[in-house]
Amino acid sequence: MSMENIRNFCIIAHIDHGKSTLADRLLEATGTLDKRQMQAQVLDSMDLERERGITIKSHAIRMNYKTPEGKSYVFNLVDTPGHVDFSYEVSRSLAAAEGALLLVDAAQGVEAQTISTLYQAIDNDLIIIPVINKIDLPSAEVDSVKHQIMELIGCEEEEIVLASAKNGIGIEEILQAIVERVPPPMGDPNAPLQALIFDSQFDSYRGVISLVKVFNGEIQDGDGITFMITDRDYEVEEVGNLLLKRVRTKKISTGEVGYLICGAKNVRDIKVGDTVTHTKKPAPKPLPGYRQVKPMVFAGIYPVDTQDFENLRVSLEKLVLNDSSLIYEPETSSALGFGFRCGFLGLLHMEIVQERLEREFDQTIIVTTPNVVYKVTTTDGEMHFVDNPSKMPEPGVQEKVEEPLIDAHIITPPEYIGNIMKLTNDKRGILKNTSYIDPSRADLHYHLPLAEVVFDFFDRLKSVTRGYASLDYEFHGYMESKMVKLDIFINGEVLDALSVIVHKEKAYEHGRMICQKLRKLIPRQMFEVVIQAGIGSKIIARESVKALRKNVLAKCYGGDITRKRKLLEKQKEGKKRMKQVGRVEIPQEAFLAVLSADD
Amino acid sequence: MNPDGGLYIHVPFCHAKCEYCDFYSITLLDQIEDFVEALLREIELRAADFREVTFTTVFFGGGTPSLLSAAQLRRIWEALQANFRIDPQGEFSIESNPGTLDLPKLQAFREAGFNRLSMGVQSFNPQELKFLGRIHSVAEVYNSFENARMAGFSNINIDLMTAFPGITRETFRHSLEAALALESEHISCYTLIFEPGTVFYKRMLRGELSPLGEDEEALYYELAAEVLAKHGYRQYEISNFARGDHVCRHNLIYWKHRPYLGLGPSAHSFWQNTRFGNKRSLSAYVRHLKKGELAEDFRETLSQDDLMFEYIFLSLRLREDWIWRIFKPASGSRFTPAIRQRSSGCWRII
Numbered sequence: 047m048s049m050e051n052i053r054n055f056c057i058i059a060h061i062d063h064g065k066s067t068l069a070d071r072l073l074e075a076t077g078t079l080d081k082r083q084m085q086a087q088v089l090d091s092m093d094l095e096r097e098r099g100i101t102i103k104s105h106a107i108r109m110n111y112k113t114p115e116g117k118s119y120v121f122n123l124v125d126t127p128g129h130v131d132f133s134y135e136v137s138r139s140l141a142a143a144e145g146a147l148l149l150v151d152a153a154q155g156v157e158a159q160t161i162s163t164l165y166q167a168i169d170n171d172l173i174i175i176p177v178i179n180k181i182d183l184p185s186a187e188v189d190s191v192k193h194q195i196m197e198l199i200g201c202e203e204e205e206i207v208l209a210s211a212k213n214g215i216g217i218e219e220i221l222q223a224i225v226e227r228v229p230p231p232m233g234d235p236n237a238p239l240q241a242l243i244f245d246s247q248f249d250s251y252r253g254v255i256s257l258v259k260v261f262n263g264e265i266q267d268g269d270g271i272t273f274m275i276t277d278r279d280y281e282v283e284e285v286g287n288l289l290l291k292r293v294r295t296k297k298i299s300t301g302e303v304g305y306l307i308c309g310a311k312n313v314r315d316i317k318v319g320d321t322v323t324h325t326k327k328p329a330p331k332p333l334p335g336y337r338q339v340k341p342m343v344f345a346g347i348y349p350v351d352t353q354d355f356e357n358l359r360v361s362l363e364k365l366v367l368n369d370s371s372l373i374y375e376p377e378t379s380s381a382l383g384f385g386f387r388c389g390f391l392g393l394l395h396m397e398i399v400q401e402r403l404e405r406e407f408d409q410t411i412i413v414t415t416p417n418v419v420y421k422v423t424t425t426d427g428e429m430h431f432v433d434n435p436s437k438m439p440e441p442g443v444q445e446k447v448e449e450p451l452i453d454a455h456i457i458t459p460p461e462y463i464g465n466i467m468k469l470t471n472d473k474r475g476i477l478k479n480t481s482y483i484d485p486s487r488a489d490l491h492y493h494l495p496l497a498e499v500v501f502d503f504f505d506r507l508k509s510v511t512r513g514y515a516s517l518d519y520e521f522h523g524y525m526e527s528k529m530v531k532l533d534i535f536i537n538g539e540v541l542d543a544l545s546v547i548v549h550k551e552k553a554y555e556h557g558r559m560i561c562q563k564l565r566k567l568i569p570r571q572m573f574e575v576v577i578q579a580g581i582g583s584k585i586i587a588r589e590s591v592k593a594l595r596k597n598v599l600a601k602c603y604g605g606d607i608t609r610k611r612k613l614l615e616k617q618k619e620g621k622k623r624m625k626q627v628g629r630v631e632i633p634q635e636a637f638l639a640v641l642s643a644d645d
Numbered sequence: 646m647n648p649d650g651g652l653y654i655h656v657p658f659c660h661a662k663c664e665y666c667d668f669y670s671i672t673l674l675d676q677i678e679d680f681v682e683a684l685l686r687e688i689e690l691r692a693a694d695f696r697e698v699t700f701t702t703v704f705f706g707g708g709t710p711s712l713l714s715a716a717q718l719r720r721i722w723e724a725l726q727a728n729f730r731i732d733p734q735g736e737f738s739i740e741s742n743p744g745t746l747d748l749p750k751l752q753a754f755r756e757a758g759f760n761r762l763s764m765g766v767q768s769f770n771p772q773e774l775k776f777l778g779r780i781h782s783v784a785e786v787y788n789s790f791e792n793a794r795m796a797g798f799s800n801i802n803i804d805l806m807t808a809f810p811g812i813t814r815e816t817f818r819h820s821l822e823a824a825l826a827l828e829s830e831h832i833s834c835y836t837l838i839f840e841p842g843t844v845f846y847k848r849m850l851r852g853e854l855s856p857l858g859e860d861e862e863a864l865y866y867e868l869a870a871e872v873l874a875k876h877g878y879r880q881y882e883i884s885n886f887a888r889g890d891h892v893c894r895h896n897l898i899y900w901k902h903r904p905y906l907g908l909g910p911s912a913h914s915f916w917q918n919t920r921f922g923n924k925r926s927l928s929a930y931v932r933h934l935k936k937g938e939l940a941e942d943f944r945e946t947l948s949q950d951d952l953m954f955e956y957i958f959l960s961l962r963l964r965e966d967w968i969w970r971i972f973k974p975a976s977g978s979r980f981t982p983a984i985r986q987r988s989s990g991c992w993r994i995i
Contacts (some may be wrong), residue, residue, distance in 0.1 A: 337954045572860065594858065594859070605653060605899045605905055605912075605913045605914070605915060606909055606922065607899065607913070607915065607920065607955060607959065608913070608920050608922070608943075608945065610958070611951070611954065611955055611958070614954075614958060
């Protein structure tokens with residue numbers, strides 16, 4: 047197949063705008079899949095992806111398309127993850143394509159996430175083909191969405207394809223637009239090999255399987271290759287195309303997308319964004335755009351039953367085989383026992399890890415309040431990266447504390463701007479700019495502390511805008527801020543699992559909220575339990591659980607001692623799940639409830 | 646084995662079901678005769694196994710045993726006497742509802758052999774009686790009590806209930822004082838529990854009734870203990886108070902890990918380290934016994950650990966200084982570390 051007849055493209059869409067359905071239709075229309083092989087939303091292969099309707103891993107799938115005039119083309123659909131947490135992976139997948147379908151829901155219009163991915167695509171010089179989907183919905187507002195799109199990318203009305211993926215409308219037009227508008231890949235087949243790794247997954251039989259796009263040269267089975275960033279050498283075991291399954295072709299030529307198996311055993315060994323070249327005839331430099339991915343959000347993960355620590359460790363080991371961005375190290379908490387400090391790309395990533403541990407590995411876990419990484423300069427001039435409240439230097443030796451800031455875009459119907467202002471104000475946001483995509487859609491540009499977004503920002507945004515607003519963000523930089531470490535004490539002992547770093551002005555409110563919650567959750571003991579919140583040695587909130595009174599039970603009738611004994615046995619089971627803090631027994635549920643603090 | 650024991654007869658009938666009560670009872674009074682027949686069978690079937698035991702107490706509970714006619718009671722008693730060894734100096738109690746007592750009936754109880762009467766009074770406030778679903782009036786309590794004395798009962802218990810929704814310090818104090826004025830030998834004072842399966846429980850789930858807080862419950866409990874102590878009632882068990890030596894010997898058999906035999910549907914027994922209980926259904930009970938077989942629901946033999954564990958939590962109900970006494974009943978062995986661990990925290994629901 048000549049490069050002239052190759053089209054590499056991706057689909058940019060907001061969640062629920064119909065990306066997976068469109069992909070399914072394209073696969074069907076090109077005969078890549080027949081109806082029998084169709085499983086709704088072929089591309090999202092993890093259960094979790096199907097359920098949440100989001101793409102977590104990148105995928106690629108090859109289609110053969112014959113135009114009505116009889117010309118044959120090869121299409122490679124590169125499917126990108128759909129969330130800001132994975133924006134780096136998104137950028138690498140985009141780099142593998144020359145064109146993008148911008149898919150917008152006719153009823154919902156343009157959303158924040160679409161815009162940020164779109165800009166990334168434009169930055170990568172991708173040709174954009176705007177498509178309005180779901181035009182046959184009763185609530186479709188095709189004209190207004192057309193205007194939004196024209197405003198956004200400066201295209202002509204005629205360039206916009208109208209479609210309904212669900213009902214097969216506009217599919218042929220889309221296929222033709224791909225042929226006509228997406229340029230064929232460029233590159234020099236005779237130059238030294240340069241192939242971009244844009245994602246990897248782990249297969250228990252084959253090891254790491256990487257997705258690659260060949261920019262220059264070609265790659266074949268048996269080639270000696272070098273990964274230019276990590277500087278590791280491998281031998282190609284197998285290369286091929288990705289149809290529904292992997293199809294071995296022994297060779298991937300310039301401009302093509304395919305898979306690569308080279309015997310790597312750990313996804314960590316192969317970095318997304320790395321460049322593959324031939325060991326003997328290396329390219330002069332790697333492809334641009336590689337970045338070391340750093341976790342933004344940290345939290346402790348603990349087994350609910352302390353005896354499951356070993357199981358959790360094994361599960362995490364397996365999980366990271368397929369998730370190179372998750373990092374973890376063991377930590378100990380006096381309240382929760384042995385567990386792991388984990389670093390995540392973002393909140394969604396954290397949720398995904400949590401869900402995968404629970405579902406795929408059947409672990410019952412507690413996740414502590416997530417926090418971001420603070421830069422703390424101490425009076426001796428040293429700078430510390432604090433990713434765990436327990437590592438926060440004492441207030442006395444702190445020179446300054448800096449916290450990460452994000453650049454956020456909130457797209458919303460104008461009637462919710464007031465509510466959003468209130469929320470962002472509460473979240474210490476700074477409004478940088480307001481612009482209008484069209485009269486019914488404002489784009490609010492904010493600087494927000496990441497720590498505030500990590501808490502409950504997204505849920506609250508959804509609730510104050512009745513689900514209409516969408517949010518997208520990227521890391522902006524660090525800003526000096528008055529952050530303090532807030533500790534929770536139970537009868538004078540620190541409950542380390544509940545320590546948090548919060549803004550000074552919010553410490554009081556947060557401390558009081560946690561104390562009140564705990565008061566309701568800690569069962570009475572034989573003595574009074576004092577719950578306090580404090581910064582350093584200064585107590586800012588206090589609650590107490592009164593001592594247990596005489597607990598009287600009624601009649602034990604007709605001598606049914608058996609039942610009474612069983613009740614006691616059952617209670618004892620319950621006690622197993624208590625964590626002992628000093629002399630105080632705290633039920634597991636109390637931690638869970640406090641850690642899920644959202645009101 | 647200790648040959649002393651208690652005998653319990655469960656009479657599962659009531660005029661009306663109280664909304665808080667989860668004891669097994671039904672209101673189909675036309676089945677009383679079937680019940681009596683079955684009970685007589687059960688007495689005969691159990692006789693052989695319990696021949697060596699001397700029963701020092703007999704307790705007719707329910708339900709409302711006072712619903713039985715004098716003739717029915719007499720037949721049951723005759724069967725008991727004929728099949729079991731019963732200590733003539735024993736304590737023979739019958740539970741009663743003040744609404745079902747008149748002088749002839751009380752005299753019949755005495756003649757049948759009962760020497761202790763337990764009256765389910767619960768409250769001396771009309772609204773509270775109504776709330777609890779009791780069929781009797783306050784006036785009937787006074788009448789019945791007077792009749793009981795006239796019939797010759799010199800050992801009477803009054804059951805009171807406390808810590809139920811709507812009770813106030815004043816109404817409870819009034820009930821306590823009214824009970825004290827009657828100078829009964831024994832007063833039981835139970836805190837209301839919302840038991841699964843009762844109407845109260847369902848009403849609680851629906852949010853119509855809310856249990857008092859723990860502190861509130863404790864206040865009523867302490868009030869009872871304080872007022873009763875002041876009038877010479879000794880709190881010998883968490884919910885039971887007695888003047889002089891009028892403790893309920895039958896109930897002590899349960900708490901002291903002594904053997905007892907329970908007859909009738911849902912009745913429980915403890916014998917030779919084995920606990921067993923009858924089916925909680927009159928029709929099943931009658932059906933089995935008609936066929937000449939027992940109507941047991943379960944049977945479990947306790948391990949040494951179980952025994953010790955029970956011994957501890959049962960003893961915890963009693964005032965008697967028990968805790969560091971050596972565990973003796975069955976084996977003479979001491980508390981094992983395992984037992985200590987098992988027992989920790991028991992106070993919470995005992």
